[in-house]
Amino acid sequence: xxxxxxxxxxxxxxxxxxxxxxxLTFASPHFLSVTNFTNVLLKVAVIVIIAxxxxxxxxxxxxDLSVGSVLAFSGILHAYMSKHGVAIELSILITLIVAMGWxxxxxLTVSVIGINPVIxxxxxxxxxxxxxxxxxxWDGGANIMLGLPRDFVDFGRDPVFGLIPLAIVxxxxxxxxxxxxxxxxxxxxxxxxxxxxxxxxKLSGINTVGIVSLLYVLVALFAGLSGxxxxxxxxxxxxxxxxGLEFDVIVAIILGGTSMLGGVxxxxxxxxxxxxxxxxANGMVLLGIPFYFQTIAYGGILIGTLLLSRKFDAKxxx
Amino acid sequence: MxxxxxxxxxxxxxxxxxxxxxxxxxLGKIPYTLEHSYHQSIVEMFADHADKYYGAKTIVVDGQANxxxxxxxxxxxxxxxVDGIALHSPDIGMTAAAVAKAHAAGIPITTxxxxxxxxxAPHIAPQEALSSHREGVVAAEKWIAANPDKPIEIAxxxxxGFEQVVHxxxxxxxxxxxxxxxxxxxxxxxxxxxxxxKSMEIMLDILQANPGVNIxxxxxxxxxxxxxxxxxxxxxxxxxNGVPLTEIIAGVDGGENAMIKIFDPNSSFKLTQGQVRDxxxxxxxxxxxxxxxxxxxxxxxxxxxxxxEIDYWNTTLAGAQRFLQENFKFEGNLAELLAN
Numbered sequence: 001x002x003x004x005x006x007x008x009x010x011x012x013x014x015x016x017x018x019x020x021x022x023x024l025t026f027a028s029p030h031f032l033s034v035t036n037f038t039n040v041l042l043k044v045a046v047i048v049i050i051a052x053x054x055x056x057x058x059x060x061x062x063x064d065l066s067v068g069s070v071l072a073f074s075g076i077l078h079a080y081m082s083k084h085g086v087a088i089e090l091s092i093l094i095t096l097i098v099a100m101g102w103x104x105x106x107x108l109t110v111s112v113i114g115i116n117p118v119i120x121x122x123x124x125x126x127x128x129x130x131x132x133x134x135x136x137x138w139d140g141g142a143n144i145m146l147g148l149p150r151d152f153v154d155f156g157r158d159p160v161f162g163l164i165p166l167a168i169v170x171x172x173x174x175x176x177x178x179x180x181x182x183x184x185x186x187x188x189x190x191x192x193x194x195x196x197x198x199x200x201x202k203l204s205g206i207n208t209v210g211i212v213s214l215l216y217v218l219v220a221l222f223a224g225l226s227g228x229x230x231x232x233x234x235x236x237x238x239x240x241x242x243x244g245l246e247f248d249v250i251v252a253i254i255l256g257g258t259s260m261l262g263g264v265x266x267x268x269x270x271x272x273x274x275x276x277x278x279x280x281a282n283g284m285v286l287l288g289i290p291f292y293f294q295t296i297a298y299g300g301i302l303i304g305t306l307l308l309s310r311k312f313d314a315k316x317x318x
Numbered sequence: 319m320x321x322x323x324x325x326x327x328x329x330x331x332x333x334x335x336x337x338x339x340x341x342x343x344x345l346g347k348i349p350y351t352l353e354h355s356y357h358q359s360i361v362e363m364f365a366d367h368a369d370k371y372y373g374a375k376t377i378v379v380d381g382q383a384n385x386x387x388x389x390x391x392x393x394x395x396x397x398x399x400v401d402g403i404a405l406h407s408p409d410i411g412m413t414a415a416a417v418a419k420a421h422a423a424g425i426p427i428t429t430x431x432x433x434x435x436x437x438x439a440p441h442i443a444p445q446e447a448l449s450s451h452r453e454g455v456v457a458a459e460k461w462i463a464a465n466p467d468k469p470i471e472i473a474x475x476x477x478x479g480f481e482q483v484v485h486x487x488x489x490x491x492x493x494x495x496x497x498x499x500x501x502x503x504x505x506x507x508x509x510x511x512x513x514x515x516k517s518m519e520i521m522l523d524i525l526q527a528n529p530g531v532n533i534x535x536x537x538x539x540x541x542x543x544x545x546x547x548x549x550x551x552x553x554x555x556x557x558x559n560g561v562p563l564t565e566i567i568a569g570v571d572g573g574e575n576a577m578i579k580i581f582d583p584n585s586s587f588k589l590t591q592g593q594v595r596d597x598x599x600x601x602x603x604x605x606x607x608x609x610x611x612x613x614x615x616x617x618x619x620x621x622x623x624x625x626x627e628i629d630y631w632n633t634t635l636a637g638a639q640r641f642l643q644e645n646f647k648f649e650g651n652l653a654e655l656l657a658n
Binding site: 042140142146147230233235238241288290291 | 513521551649658
């Protein structure tokens with residue numbers, strides 16, 4: 001009961017998740033299996049990895065709409081370098097550094113210059129996407145697949161210790177890291193302070209520009225890493241992937257209870273939000289529901305969850 | 319810098335104006351989206367053919383897979399006073415509006431692949447339905463020959479909203495399979511969004527729900543490649559020197575990424591179809607004929623082009639190499655790539 005009062009949004013999400021799992025277990029004989037749960041986790045891995053960092057950024061009252069393009073750019077850059085003889089490890093390192101550069105650009109425009117995050121990160125979205133398309137054209141095609149070395153694909157497909165796909169390991173690490181940051185570090189506390197009241201945070205000596213900038217760079221780093229993982233797993237780098245990913249990330253974050261105005265939110269809530277979306281999508285395909293209904297269901301779940309949590313919020317406040 | 323930019327813009331404008339003033343034919347080409355290799359190739363083929371055979375200039379405006387942008391592109395080309403417009407869009411209503419606008423300005427226009435709502439302009443019609451049917455026939459024959467005791471279960475990845483794809487691709491493919499195996503069932507049909515990553519994610523769920531799926535059709539090669547990636551992740555996607563073990567995957571387009579998988583004897587992606595060159599040539603030839611007054615601009619005419627079916631079992635490697643060279647300006651060597 002205390003938990004319900006403390007965090008009604010999470011209670012709602014856990015309830016929905018439990019209902020989904022129980023319902024789908026009865027509805028589909030193929031739902032309750034290790035393979036299927038692995039599929040769901042792989043499906044949400046990219047969203048969760050990026051949203052881990054993006055959630056804390058949103059806690060500061062900022063957001064990044066360029067993540068899908070940075071993911072696409074990073075995937076195609078990694079593929080281009082790997083194809084043209086750069087060692088996989090070095091290619092990944094360079095890709096992640098360049099990805100952080102996109103975060104640096106967002107930090108500069110939003111945090112330092114003070115441009116609205118929507119405008120600034122949409123600008124990065126277009127530029128990064130354009131460069132992704134250009135790199136593909138430099139390689140001579142619409143995407144890069146031919147000539148990729150064997151270990152390029154192995155990196156994304158070989159399970160860690162022969163058991164768990166790398167994307168899931170990275171997802172767990174990202175969630176763990178950001179739960180630790182938000183609960184136990186000065187960075188986490190300061191992020192909440194900035195989101196709760198920017199002026200007060202500045203007056204109390206918090207380096208608001210530095211912290212928001214650091215979070216933009218971390219979001220881009222995680223988007224870059226996701227690009228590398230996704231490209232390696234699929235075995236093909238396309239400059240058009242990740243379109244709309246920014247909305248998937250924002251939906252997971254908002255479903256998880258993070259306020260777009262900042263100051264409120266948690267990584268665990270975001271994880272629950274992403275899992276609700278992931279299991280819903282998985283369940284609808286398992287049940288053979290046409291995709292038109294699936295898109296309606298996404299919108300319904302988003303609005304329904306937020307309405308339910310508001311109702312609980314009001315009860316808890318009373 | 320400003321001066322340089324101004325000079326460049328003025329120079330470009332003068333060149334275009336001079337071309338139009340010199341009675342050089344200027345043709346507009348609006349591909350569906352330049353993000354896709356098929357459309358990148360067709361604009362190149364179109365411009366080459368227009369220049370080589372008619373000395374015509376080509377202005378390419380990307381439709382960006384968006385109806386509003388495509389209609390704006392048509393209006394833009396009309397405003398420039400081009401001598402003809404080749405339009406490719408799956409939006410049948412918008413295409414009808416575009417045709418009406420071009421005709422109102424007295425400008426010839428052609429459509430392609432997806433039939434427009436109104437039939438009042440020449441339509442270049444790749445015969446995809448025939449080849450989709452053939453893909454279905456070959457896939458069913460090969461599956462039954464190798465696995466006579468396993469009934470055929472089909473999974474389809476389509477584009478969701480493009481209703482004519484069912485007449486050109488998915489429907490004929492299923493009919494082809496059923497012509498060999500009347501008991502074959504379509505057990506799953508989902509939107510693959512024309513995209514490899516999305517298709518991989520969705521196919522993982524489809525194969526989870528329907529482990530008996532043994533024939534998969536992707537509405538384009540990108541979706542077929544996504545299906546293959548999903549199958550491989552689940553330990554499937556395999557053939558034994560061309561003998562189906564787990565499933566047979568078919569696609570549409572015939573680009574180099576697909577071809578390298580199709581001719582890999584151990585991959586389960588085995589069939590595709592497509593053509594670029596002949597469609598581009600038909601578009602140019604038809605527009606020029608209308609611009610010269612040899613054809614009426616507002617008369618319905620269907621101009622068929624062959625969409626060549628290609629598969630591992632019936633197409634030679636040399637044939638596939640030639641197809642890629644002719645349609646995608648492929649400069650590599652398929653045999654060498656397969657050896658690596």
